[in-house]
Amino acid sequence: MTETREKIAAGLERAFAAHGFAEPSVDDLRDSAGVSLRTLYKYMPSRGDMVIAALEHRHQRYLSHVLDGLPGDPQAARSTLIDRVAEWMRHEAAHGCLFHSAVAADPGNPALRALLERHKQEVADRAGVLTQLAGQQVALLLxxxxxxQSWPLYGDQAVTAAKGLISMLATENP
Structure with a gap:
């Protein structure tokens, strides 16, 4: 991804995360991206392209934040994974998953649904390997x-519950 495209995608991600997918006007998106309207459309010719670029950017940031550099010890990796998701929620996604929000805003869009599925599958697959819960990706993703999804309602209580559940999953599937 070129530096300009990356900058635009980052700005679009911030705009959609803050305002949802229906509210921001093209002028708002241009301002968030920090480029001219001509440059915005050069790199992303449609609003749909803007949404996909923002979500692709989000996907890479999430994978990096949550999964990169987890401890080698599986138990420590599991705890750190949950802590990192909680940190992400505190600072990046206090209202829930941006990928689910995008699909909810445009449920008939196959490209959005495919991106949601790819994002969740990559998270589950990588987390399964890094926590030594490979083969338990569905339970881990759950x-x-x-x-x-429960973070906005329960905050740290949800973190404690998730840590308990992941420990039980590890115990049941050594």
């Missing part, structure tokens, strides 16, 4: 998604 725990992570439960934390993400």
């Amino acid at each position: 725990i992570l998604e439960g934390l993400t």
